[in-house]
Structure formats: structure tokens, C-alpha cells
Amino acid sequence: MSGTRRKALLKVIILGDSGVGKTSLMNQYVNRRFSNQYKATIGADFLTKDVMIDDRLVTMQIWDTAGQERFQSLGVAFYRGADCCVLAFDVTNAVSFKSLDSWRDEFLIQASPRDPEHFPFVLLGNKIDMEANRAVSAKRHVTMAQSWCAAKGGMPYYEVSAKEAVNVEAAFQAIARDALARESADTSDFPELENNINLNENNRSSSSGGCNC
Amino acid sequence: MSSVSSDVFFDDEKLQQGADENFVEMEVFDILDQARRENPALTRKEEITIAVNLCKEKLRLLSDSDEKEERTLRQGYLDKLIQLGLEKQTIDDEDGEKEEIVRVRGHSFVIQPIRGRNPTCEVCMTTIWKLMHAWRRCKYCGLRTHDKCTSSVGRMCASSLVTRRDFSLNMNICQEQGLAAQNYRCHECAHPLSFEESSTLEPRLCDYSGLYFCSSCHWNDQMTIPARVLHNLDSEPRPVSRASKQLLAMIDNRPLIPLAAANPMLIKLNSSLKRITRIRSDFLFMKCYFVSCRSARQLRILQYLCRHQHFVESADLYTMSEMRDIVSGKLLEEMEDIHQVFVKHITEECETCKGNAFICELCTDKQIIFPFSDNVSMCCKCLAVYHHKCFELRSRFCPRCERRSKRAPVDIDPNERL
């Protein structure tokens, strides 16, 4: 495997409470469409979008998930192999901010990434078009979100509006660029090791024949 | 494996709307039920008038407050009114353009063309010579009579019987009480019966109802008996009365047979029934995958179920035609084919469905597993799936539930955090 050729597929997962606008963000980014109508997402499904990042064609596979517990997809195998996890909250809804910790934990446990400390998360504060209804004053809000991000290993924070397409394109571009940079860093650091790990894993599963627990 | 109810994925709002519709339906049903009891010869048009009056009265009584409950209820009555109005119009149209429909005992008799074989009139038992006699057929149950005989039909329409809310199939195997219990008379027309040699009085036993009939009301038609197929997997057709035959024909494709509930032992002992039951429980889980999968919706994958759509509504009811196919082995074959298509979509072909799979949290195995995989267990609270052995080893401890319980719904003012 050559050091430069890596999969040009980026898998992005969007998590957050119901109604914060996960589906709207994805639709705005992928289809440039927005609807005021709320339709709860059932289960988890993805859309793809091809983007150019510095002369590279990258396919983004964006998984939209259900915020409502009773509509959440049965299994979350799609967490595995994610390149980035987008946490979303609604700047006019304080509870949705409170839940961020648990969404992050849930992701880390189920996805079990190799290096959880440095796994790329991005925080999106959505609905900034509803400035007047903000749960806290805009300024305090930014501080609060930023300090939470800092406490979680410095994850980037973007304030966006799916409705008015504010910052949505930019945020997802940054997400792609960030995940891509990390990937190439990964491969250039340990190109040999990566191959070995894969080999060993194959050996293990073929010799044990699946779960022997 | 614990079972999951198929409505895990249903919308509350829709359920609420459904409940209100049902409430209106139930009220209408009750008042019509009562009216029918008082006057069994009620025509559908008369029924509609009664129902319309009920809805109008209820609407008058409802306050015009803007409470959500009142609003949906009001909408329920309005919708019903519209529906009734349309139905009345259709009846009027039919009545107007064709020869009128004769309505007797729940039947809707329509004049028939002269083509085809000459049938027997169910009232006077003589042949209907189509070229000479005008004749009618009930558009719901198929009962045939001379035009002049329709008014003397004594038998209730099987179709209106089975649509009654209190309708249930007889699930007891032919409980014959003897002719004396019927005063030596036909159960339907009260014609005298006797076991003595004269053939016109010959009593005929109906295996479905356990009652005796005269030869006019019992033509020795043979039908599979629900109770016998349910309790003994005996699908052998047996003689039944005309009324029973018409009723059984009517319900042949309705899911009314509660196999597992009525006969759990049978399933344990019969390997193909065991497999059928397992596939049906798999179907319920698979439906959970399909409702959140765009490509499954586009492919209309649930249409593969054809006449078995009810398989993804509940886990236990079968139709009579399915019961016969269980006995012949045809149903299992058919189900295996559908199962294969579904499994292939979810576990091989579809990225989305594969994404919604599980990875056992209790071990390091990375293979994806599904609620319908072999050797898995499901947490009955959060529906997480684990390897059966892993789950038992941990005494059925569910880490996902544990996490969810910690995620108590706290309403903390975000300002506190600053």
C-alpha cells in the first residue's frame, strides 16, 4: 500500500438531541434545502456528497441519526470506522447543550476508536438565526461552548444556521479537511505498522472463527 | 430472545390521531350495532342516516374551545361525516344508474347477467334458469337467489357478520349437542328433522358449528375447520352448513388464528412450526430495519410478503389459507424465500441496514450481529443485542441500559455552568 493513496471516503456521524437540527444541517449541506417542517428521523441513514479538498476528490458519507430515544436505530455498528463525529446542539435550547457529554461518551464507547483522546469531534451550535430566543445571551453562550470544547481536548466549535445556511458549508469543509489531515498524518506516521495490524487481525479472526466467548 | 413489539417505531402523534379516529368509529359502531339489533333489516342507507345524525349531534355538543383534544375530536367527527356523505352518494349513484340494490339481512343483492351456468337459488332450492328468471347475487357474500326470492332470505349476510366488532371464530372442535337440543328442527330454517329413514328429513351435521341442518341449509360443502387445524393441524375438509361455508370462505384470508397463544405445545413439538415462528419474529425485527432504510422503501421490499403483510403487524396470527399451507408445507417454503431476500438486503446489500447492526459490546469480536442472528440475546429494555454467551456470562447485564440510566433527564440551567 502506498503512503499517499488512502480511501477517499470520509465517514461523518452527526449526534445530538432531538430537534436540534441534525437532519436540517445535513440537508442544507448536501441538498441546499431547508424545511420548517419537523419530521422526526427514524433510525439512522446516510447521504453522500462529493467535495474537493485541496485538489482531492473526497466522498463524504454523512450519517444522520435519530435524537429521540424511541426512534433510535437498533444497532449503531455505523459508529465504527467513523472519521469524525459532529455533535450538534440548539443554541436556543439549554437542555440540548447539557446532553453533549453523554452523546460524546456514547459515541466513544460504541465506536471504540483506537485513540479516543484524540478522536476528531466537532461541535455545532445550530439555529443562530433565532438570536432573540437564545437560551443565554449570545456572548455567554459562545464562551460556554468554547470552554466545553477546550475541556474536551480542544474540539472546534462553529455557530451555524441550517435555516439560513450560515456557516454550514464552511463547517463541513473544515470537518472534511480536518479528518483528511489526520488520516494522512496517521498513514505517514506508521505505514508499516498499519499493514501489520490488519494482517494480525485477519489471522485472529480466521483462526478463532468469529466470537469464541 | 425476547420479542420486540412492532410499534417501537410508530409516531405518537399518529397514534393519538388513530385513537381519536377509533373513538369516533367505535361510537358509530356501537349505535349501529344497537340499531341493527332492534331492526335486523336495516339498510346501509338507513345506517348512514343514523350515523350522520350521531356525528352532527356530537359536533353540536362539543364546545368550540381550541384545546388540542377537542380539536382532534372535532376533526374526527367531521372526517367521519365526509366519509359517510361520500358513501351515501355512491349508494345513491348505484341505486340510480343500475337496477336498485335489494338489501335484506345485511345482504346487498344485485341483478345478474344471463351468461354462465345456472346456479341454485339458496332460498327456494330450485335451479335458476337464467334465460327465464331474473336473479340476484349479494355483492359481499355471493349468495344467489331468484329475484322473487330475495325478500324471503332468512340467513344473515356472512360479510356483515364477520365485520361486526364482536365477531370471533369458533375455536372449539365440533361440540355436537344432539338433535334433541335443537327440538328436532333445522338450526337455520326450523324445518323438522329426524334420523328415521325418510330422506327429506335427514339431519346434516355442520362440523364448524356442531349444529344440525336440513338439506336446504346444508349442502354437504366441505371446508377446513379452524378449530381442527388450530388444535391438531388437521386441514382435512369436513361437511359444513351453507352459512358456515359462506362465513369460512369470507374469512379465508383474514389473520384470525392465534396459533402460538392457543397451542404453545404444538409449536414446541413441531420443527417446521418452530421455524415458522422464528421467521415471523425475525420479520418483526427486519421491519424495524426497513422503516429506517430509504433503499428498502424504494425497493418496496415489504411487498415481497404479498398476502402475508400481516406478518409484520403482529407475531402470532395466521389466516386459514396460511394454516392449510402450514400443513402442506407450502408456507414454510414461501417464508424461507422471503426471509432470504430480507436477510440478504439487511446483512449484505444495504449499507444503511448494515450500519444499523450491532457489535457485541461485551467482547472484542468485531463481526456485526443482528437481532435475528443465531446465538444472540437481546436486552428487553433497550433492545441492544449481544452474543448469547457474552450476555449470559455477565448475568444479562446491559451496559447500554446502564449508560442510559446515568443519563438522567436533568434540567439544569446552562448558566450554572459558567
Ligand SMILES: Nc1nc2c(ncn2[C@@H]2O[C@H](COP(=O)(O)OP(=O)(O)OP(=O)(O)O)[C@@H](O)[C@H]2O)c(=O)[nH]1
Ligand atoms: N430557525 C431555525 N430552525 C431550524 C434550524 N435547523 C432546524 N430547524 C428546525 O428545527 C426543527 C428540527 O429540525 P430537525 O433537523 O428535524 O431536527 P433533528 O435534530 O434531525 O431531530 P431528530 O430527527 O428528532 O433527532 C425543524 O422544525 C427545523 O425546521 C435553524 O437553523 N434555524
Ligand SMILES: [Mg+2]
Ligand atoms: Mg432528524
Ligand SMILES: [Zn+2]
Ligand atoms: Zn351477503
Ligand SMILES: [Zn+2]
Ligand atoms: Zn328461489
Ligand SMILES: [Zn+2]
Ligand atoms: Zn334448514
Ligand SMILES: [Zn+2]
Ligand atoms: Zn436497507
Ligand SMILES: [Zn+2]
Ligand atoms: Zn460477544
Ligand SMILES: [Zn+2]
Ligand atoms: Zn439494555
